[in-house]
Amino acid sequence: MSTTIPLTITVDGEPRDLDVDPRTTLLDALRDRLGVTSTKKGCDHGQCGACTVLLDGRRVLACLTLAVAKDGADVVTANGLATDGELHPVTEAFLANDAYQCGYCTPGQICSAVGAIDEARQGMPSAVTSDLTGEVTLDRTEIAERMSGNLCRCAAYVNIVSAVEEASRA
Amino acid sequence: MKPFTYARPSEASEAVAALAADPDARFLAGGTNLLDHLKLGVVEPSQLVDVNRVTSTAIEDLPDGGLRIGAGVPNSDLAADPRVRERYPAVAAAILAGASGQLRNMASTGGNLLQRTRCVYFADPTTPCTKRDLSQGCSAREGWARYHAILGTAADGCIATHPSDLAVALVAVDAQVQVLGPDGARTIPIGELHRLPGDDPTRDTVLAHGDLITAVDLPAPTPAVRNSTYRKVRDRASYAFALVSAAVALEVRDGTVADVRIALGGVAHKPWRATVAEAALRGRPATDDEFRAAIAAELDAAEPVRSPLGGNTFKLPLVTGTVVSTLRGLAGGTA
Ligand SMILES: Cc1cc2nc3c(=O)[nH]c(=O)nc-3n(C[C@H](O)[C@H](O)[C@H](O)COP(=O)(O)OP(=O)(O)OC[C@H]3O[C@@H](n4cnc5c(N)ncnc54)[C@H](O)[C@@H]3O)c2cc1C
Ligand code: SF4
Ligand code: FES
Ligand code: FES
Numbered sequence: 001m002s003t004t005i006p007l008t009i010t011v012d013g014e015p016r017d018l019d020v021d022p023r024t025t026l027l028d029a030l031r032d033r034l035g036v037t038s039t040k041k042g043c044d045h046g047q048c049g050a051c052t053v054l055l056d057g058r059r060v061l062a063c064l065t066l067a068v069a070k071d072g073a074d075v076v077t078a079n080g081l082a083t084d085g086e087l088h089p090v091t092e093a094f095l096a097n098d099a100y101q102c103g104y105c106t107p108g109q110i111c112s113a114v115g116a117i118d119e120a121r122q123g124m125p126s127a128v129t130s131d132l133t134g135e136v137t138l139d140r141t142e143i144a145e146r147m148s149g150n151l152c153r154c155a156a157y158v159n160i161v162s163a164v165e166e167a168s169r170a
Numbered sequence: 171m172k173p174f175t176y177a178r179p180s181e182a183s184e185a186v187a188a189l190a191a192d193p194d195a196r197f198l199a200g201g202t203n204l205l206d207h208l209k210l211g212v213v214e215p216s217q218l219v220d221v222n223r224v225t226s227t228a229i230e231d232l233p234d235g236g237l238r239i240g241a242g243v244p245n246s247d248l249a250a251d252p253r254v255r256e257r258y259p260a261v262a263a264a265i266l267a268g269a270s271g272q273l274r275n276m277a278s279t280g281g282n283l284l285q286r287t288r289c290v291y292f293a294d295p296t297t298p299c300t301k302r303d304l305s306q307g308c309s310a311r312e313g314w315a316r317y318h319a320i321l322g323t324a325a326d327g328c329i330a331t332h333p334s335d336l337a338v339a340l341v342a343v344d345a346q347v348q349v350l351g352p353d354g355a356r357t358i359p360i361g362e363l364h365r366l367p368g369d370d371p372t373r374d375t376v377l378a379h380g381d382l383i384t385a386v387d388l389p390a391p392t393p394a395v396r397n398s399t400y401r402k403v404r405d406r407a408s409y410a411f412a413l414v415s416a417a418v419a420l421e422v423r424d425g426t427v428a429d430v431r432i433a434l435g436g437v438a439h440k441p442w443r444a445t446v447a448e449a450a451l452r453g454r455p456a457t458d459d460e461f462r463a464a465i466a467a468e469l470d471a472a473e474p475v476r477s478p479l480g481g482n483t484f485k486l487p488l489v490t491g492t493v494v495s496t497l498r499g500l501a502g503g504t505a
Contacts, residue, residue, distance in 0.1 A: 021173070045209065046202055046273060060275050061276065064200075064201055064273075069198065069220050122250070126271075127263070129266075132259055132262055133252070145407075145408050146271055148407075
């Protein structure tokens with residue numbers, strides 16, 4: 001048996017201590033050990049985006065992240081995006097645009113959208129950016145490409161793109 | 171998942187020594203490929219040695235006008251670097267054509283080059299696979315070979331392709347891979363890093379156990395490299411591996427091909443530098459007919475797979491169309 005390793009991860013603003021077997025993914029640590037179930041497990045293999053969280057400010061997949069490797073990290077899930085009781089503009093836009101059906105992929109979509117909008121604001125190009133060295137304009141084609149790592153089994157894609165478009169202009 | 175221990179050394183030499191001392195230990199970088207394989211049971215290491223503290227995340231200017239990319243630089247940062255976008259457009263475009271925003275934030279430069287094939291039988295330990303176990307046969311030859319090789323294959327051997335988009339672009343720009351091994355540091359031209367399967371398909375690269383990639387150097391960009399791009403053809407528009415891809419660099423002077431680099435993805439066990447096509451094009455008119463004849467000469471040696479589940483003969487016209495249209499686009503930009 002492997003022994004457990006102690007670590008501290010800040011989750012949605014609160015430092016959390018836990019002992020983990022080295023095999024524990026960040027996703028399982030969040031859901032099974034810390035009770036943060038807004039982060040969903042879809043495929044557990046990096047293929048669907050349901051487990052997307054913001055790790056030290058960047059969107060990543062919690063299912064392919066080992067918890068032991070992230071001692072001291074700052075993790076924000078869809079639960080932690082609200083500030084002072086106000087929903088995050090991206091969450092608001094998902095509600096306003098009816099950007100979900102069953103809602104299973106939604107927390108991952110929202111975290112991914114927050115990360116994607118931030119990446120575009122920093123001028124990071126995507127595969128559909130026509131001029132690699134030019135400015136980035138977050139139009140629907142750009143949004144669809146930048147959100148392609150988040151699958152939606154209900155195919156709410158059209159409204160997801162609208163929600164991200166609205167939030168990016170906020 | 172089998173139990174393993176976890177170590178996070180603070181010196182590169184410690185990381186190398188840890189692997190040298192344990193044949194079943196593995197380096198962990200972004201984990202996007204390794205963790206998937208741990209869950210699938212494709213690899214069962216005794217120990218993970220986290221290299222994130224010992225590999226650089228910096229992209230530095232080299233005195234000759236090139237760039238040194240630390241092995242720990244995330245794929246997203248590499249693609250976004252203004253110097254890379256401006257001087258090595260094929261490299262930025264190749265990264266952006268791969269995986270997803272989340273994965274590119276996690277994946278490292280070193281790990282990307284050493285990701286394993288996406289052959290579905292390799293990823294499924296219940297099916298025979300020579301790459302996982304030399305004593306077994308290859309399931310793909312009589313199975314689902316859509317994503318498999320057409321060049322550099324050996325009779326009855328592994329027909330897996332290397333899945334990295336970045337590696338294809340790095341081959342086109344003649345990158346150099348910096349390696350720290352148990353016996354010290356050395357430099358490997360990227361074209362010699364990955365190998366053909368030969369009689370040992372278990373080895374994807376020439377690296378030995380314990381060899382750590384520390385950096386990737388890009389030589390100063392030639393006019394052709396500055397005029398380069400990456401074209402990827404896949405089953406869906408985004409978030410899919412390549413059926414076929416091409417990193418192409420072209421310099422045309424007075425309608426004549428002055429310099430050309432062509433590297434192909436999705437066609438072989440390694441990124442395939444199309445040296446036959448390049449030689450056929452140098453000094454020739456930059457026309458569609460010349461482009462088509464050159465790539466036809468390269469594909470002379472191709473041996474597509476005809477499997478009962480649908481082979482990959484479709485890759486011959488697909489490679490031709492992809493390369494010709496990419497060359498045409500680049501010629502339009504400089505002619
Ligand atoms: C759903 C999905 C889609 C994807 N689509 C694409 C795609 O379209 N195109 C594409 O190119 N890739 C794609 N990828 C693959 C992705 O790019 C790779 O998994 C990633 O680049 C690997 O980097 P990493 O840092 O996470 O490596 P890890 O998973 O940490 O390591 C990979 C391997 O490299 C070894 N290693 C890591 N760093 C070093 C080092 N410095 N020196 C020596 N050995 C080292 C590890 O031991 C391991 O064997 C996809 C992945 C997923 C899950
Ligand atoms: S093609 Fe290679 S990786 Fe795929 S089943 Fe055959 S031996 Fe294994
Ligand atoms: S659960 Fe992580 S990507 Fe699907
Ligand atoms: S809303 Fe059901 S999976 Fe996306």
